[in-house]
Amino acid sequence: MLRDSPELYKGLTYPWSREINPAPGQPEQIAEGVYWVRFAMPMSLDHINLWLLEDGDGWTVVDTCLSLNSARATWEQLFGSVMQGRPITRVICTHLHPDHVGLAGWLTERFGAELWMSREEFLMCRAMVGDTGREVPAVALRFYQAAGYNDAQLALYKGKFGNFGRAVYPLPDSFRRLVDLETITIGERYWQVIVGSGHSPEHVALYCPALKLLISGDQVLPRITPNVSVFPTEPSGDPLHEWLRSSARIREMLPDDVLVLPAHEAPFYGLHVRLSQLIEAHNRDLRSLFDYLDQPRRAVDCFPPLFNRDIDQGSLGLATGETLAHLNCLLGRRRITRERDGQGVDWYRQRPETAGFEDGRGPLLRSPRAT
Numbered sequence: 001m002l003r004d005s006p007e008l009y010k011g012l013t014y015p016w017s018r019e020i021n022p023a024p025g026q027p028e029q030i031a032e033g034v035y036w037v038r039f040a041m042p043m044s045l046d047h048i049n050l051w052l053l054e055d056g057d058g059w060t061v062v063d064t065c066l067s068l069n070s071a072r073a074t075w076e077q078l079f080g081s082v083m084q085g086r087p088i089t090r091v092i093c094t095h096l097h098p099d100h101v102g103l104a105g106w107l108t109e110r111f112g113a114e115l116w117m118s119r120e121e122f123l124m125c126r127a128m129v130g131d132t133g134r135e136v137p138a139v140a141l142r143f144y145q146a147a148g149y150n151d152a153q154l155a156l157y158k159g160k161f162g163n164f165g166r167a168v169y170p171l172p173d174s175f176r177r178l179v180d181l182e183t184i185t186i187g188e189r190y191w192q193v194i195v196g197s198g199h200s201p202e203h204v205a206l207y208c209p210a211l212k213l214l215i216s217g218d219q220v221l222p223r224i225t226p227n228v229s230v231f232p233t234e235p236s237g238d239p240l241h242e243w244l245r246s247s248a249r250i251r252e253m254l255p256d257d258v259l260v261l262p263a264h265e266a267p268f269y270g271l272h273v274r275l276s277q278l279i280e281a282h283n284r285d286l287r288s289l290f291d292y293l294d295q296p297r298r299a300v301d302c303f304p305p306l307f308n309r310d311i312d313q314g315s316l317g318l319a320t321g322e323t324l325a326h327l328n329c330l331l332g333r334r335r336i337t338r339e340r341d342g343q344g345v346d347w348y349r350q351r352p353e354t355a356g357f358e359d360g361r362g363p364l365l366r367s368p369r370a371t
């Protein structure tokens with residue numbers, strides 16, 4: 001049973017405190033027909049929150065955890081306890097990352113249930129799973145070489161390539177597409193699909209006006225900043241622009257008095273404050289990065305203004321992706337330039353004449369592409 005013990009921290013209110021940490025596999029009822037279950041994960045982000053929604057004679061589940069034996073065992077436990085032997089009739093995945101989609105194929109297969117996902121997430125997930133076991137493509141090596149990786153760092157990347165599919169059970173061959181702003185019925189209630197982009201291509205959050213709940217996936221998190229990265233599959237993508245735009249849109253569209261149910265950490269009130277904090281943090285990073293580029297630098301030289309910790313081997317990949325996202329955003333705003341040298345390494349430098357332009361107000365209305 002959740003006990004009320006509201007905690008105000010950095011502008012957000014956590015109704016059951018910030019540190020509430022339900023035991024893995026022990027469901028907590030959030031609202032009528034809505035249960036929160038935490039699953040453990042063996043990594044630095046050591047848990048994910050999943051949501052069980054009563055749906056007539058069965059259950060709709062939102063997100064599924066990694067394809068691990070321990071997670072399957074937690075599901076088995078839930079089938080026999082809170083789910084009372086009633087079947088899962090629908091699996092919704094907010095987005096393609098393995099902690100969200102990992103067991104979707106297993107659950108849909110086991111119950112003959114449908115997978116509901118946005119189209120880009122479904123297709124991209126299948127493409128990425130398809131990379132598992134393949135050789136690293138030459139274009140991906142050139143991408144990290146351009147970012148400034150040395151041979152040891154390239155070898156590290158090679159060793160990790162294809163990991164994505166290892167914790168994802170094969171997805172079903174067909175799915176039910178979720179579309180931005182459509183309304184779906186779960187149990188007795190309407191839930192509206194809210195698509196965001198930048199953390200992943202077509203991330204789905206679910207908003208229930210009657211219950212004043214927002215299942216926010218990784219789009220809005222209370223403490224950590226959702227990762228926004230550029231990857232070798234789309235070197236000139238501008239996911240940070242998309243992320244900033246969709247965050248502002250969600251803040252504009254949704255009321256502020258919803259309880260946010262994030263995929264990581266504790267549920268909270270303060271959707272608008274949190275979105276503003278996240279947007280402002282990225283804008284601050286863009287300003288610091290611009291200032292830092294008063295001389296030519298490679299992507300790997302640009303960690304100091306963006307991260308207040310040393311980047312080690314374990315965090316190099318994520319740090320590089322995030323740095324490139326900020327660089328591509330500044331390129332798209334025409335605030336900086338990029339030049340490739342004879343060794344295939346990209347050097348970035350500010351356009352000093354744009355020093356007065358902030359937060360997207362550049363000499364041009366921004367271009368949709370960073371090239």
Ligand SMILES: [Zn+2]
Pocket residue numbers: 095097199200218
């Ligand atoms: Zn994610």
